[in-house]
Amino acid sequence: MKFLDEYRDADAAQHYARAIVRMVTRPATIMEICGGQTHAIMRYGLPELLPPEVTLVHGPGCPVCVTPLELVDKAVEVAARPEVIFCSFGDMLRVPGSQGDLLSVKARGGDVRTVYSPIDALKLARAHPDKQVVFFAVGFETTAPANAMAAVQARQQGLRNFSMLVSHVLVPPAMHAILSSPHNRVQGFLAAGHVCAVMGYVEYEPIAQQYQVPIVVTGFEPLDLLQGIYRCLKQLEEGRVEVENAYPRFVRREGNLPAQATMRDVFRVIDRKWRGIGAIPQSGLGLKEQYAEFDAEQRFGVAHVTVEEPSECISGLILQGVKKPFDCPVFGTRCTPETPMGATMVSSEGACAAYYRYRELKDRAAH
Numbered sequence: 001m002k003f004l005d006e007y008r009d010a011d012a013a014q015h016y017a018r019a020i021v022r023m024v025t026r027p028a029t030i031m032e033i034c035g036g037q038t039h040a041i042m043r044y045g046l047p048e049l050l051p052p053e054v055t056l057v058h059g060p061g062c063p064v065c066v067t068p069l070e071l072v073d074k075a076v077e078v079a080a081r082p083e084v085i086f087c088s089f090g091d092m093l094r095v096p097g098s099q100g101d102l103l104s105v106k107a108r109g110g111d112v113r114t115v116y117s118p119i120d121a122l123k124l125a126r127a128h129p130d131k132q133v134v135f136f137a138v139g140f141e142t143t144a145p146a147n148a149m150a151a152v153q154a155r156q157q158g159l160r161n162f163s164m165l166v167s168h169v170l171v172p173p174a175m176h177a178i179l180s181s182p183h184n185r186v187q188g189f190l191a192a193g194h195v196c197a198v199m200g201y202v203e204y205e206p207i208a209q210q211y212q213v214p215i216v217v218t219g220f221e222p223l224d225l226l227q228g229i230y231r232c233l234k235q236l237e238e239g240r241v242e243v244e245n246a247y248p249r250f251v252r253r254e255g256n257l258p259a260q261a262t263m264r265d266v267f268r269v270i271d272r273k274w275r276g277i278g279a280i281p282q283s284g285l286g287l288k289e290q291y292a293e294f295d296a297e298q299r300f301g302v303a304h305v306t307v308e309e310p311s312e313c314i315s316g317l318i319l320q321g322v323k324k325p326f327d328c329p330v331f332g333t334r335c336t337p338e339t340p341m342g343a344t345m346v347s348s349e350g351a352c353a354a355y356y357r358y359r360e361l362k363d364r365a366a367h
């Protein structure tokens with residue numbers, strides 16, 4: 001197939017769905033890791049095509065959702081300073097910290113700007129030498145190479161007014177945390193195709209063997225997802241445990257080696273807190289000592305900020321596949337996309353937002 005529309009073909013989707021129905025003989029719970037996949041699954045109504053034995057649960061792969069509360073509070077504190085231009089991807093602006101969000105800083109006169117890449121932030125730093133430009137570097141392995149490159153370029157260009165508030169997280173440690181939990185119900189994973197385009201899937205092979213779970217590298221279109229689900233279920237039915245690549249148009253086993261090298265040059269692996277989940281050892285990236293001059297936490301003295309998560313939001317359990325958004329007592333009542341109480345309702349990739357949005361669309365279509 002060459003064109004995007006072909007990956008959304010309804011007849012082909014029905015064909016896959018029928019093949020899944022014919023094949024499945026036992027219950028299976030599969031987790032897609034990426035929030036983009038969660039949204040596509042809900043948008044195209046894929047759970048309704050699957051037999052009742054198959055349960056899809058939604059993983060921690062939405063970067064906005066897992067950025068810890070205290071990092072949001074640090075961002076709010078830095079962004080409120082008069083000398084700062086604070087740059088962030090749009091979704092992060094509405095994520096509630098314990099003392100408000102970045103949009104409320106902007107409403108109070110703070111210079112908070114939406115950017116589409118770290119290169120935009122570098123341009124701002126060059127254009128405003130009298131200001132401190134801070135980039136909120138969130139995301140998984142997908143965005144880490146570009147953010148690492150921004151630090152490299154800032155050094156090459158001698159930019160002393162540029163820094164990054166780094167909140168990068170890594171997928172494999174989160175998979176370990178989910179699979180080793182006593183509450184784990186995940187029997188197979190759809191690995192995120194874009195992360196694997198950077199990192200490859202060599203690092204998933206020992207995870208599959210250690211926990212005896214199939215892992216299928218999967219894309220983001222409906223047919224990609226149905227194929228990933230089909231191949232994962234097929235392994236479970238046949239008692240096989242392998243890492244399979246169902247996204248070969250973008251992913252090679254070894255990944256993008258130059259991108260990985262850039263990440264390794266700039267970042268080191270550190271312990272990281274995940275919102276709603278807590279600390280996961282060796283699950284994040286921080287700037288290496290050689291790049292510490294670009295560390296906004298050090299530059300603005302906010303490294304000490306710590307905050308406890310509110311107890312009412314169960315997004316941590318949702319992100320581990322233990323609960324679904326409908327299990328949250330405030331889902332769709334006190335917590336909606338207009339009044340989000342947790343990050344999984346704020347982000348366009350969050351599981352709660354996906355359930356709310358596509359449930360509402362279905363309800364409207366039914367009346």
Ligand code: SF4
Nearest residue numbers: 313314328335342352
């Ligand atoms: S519905 Fe809101 S409060 Fe409940 S888990 Fe989702 S984000 Fe948290």
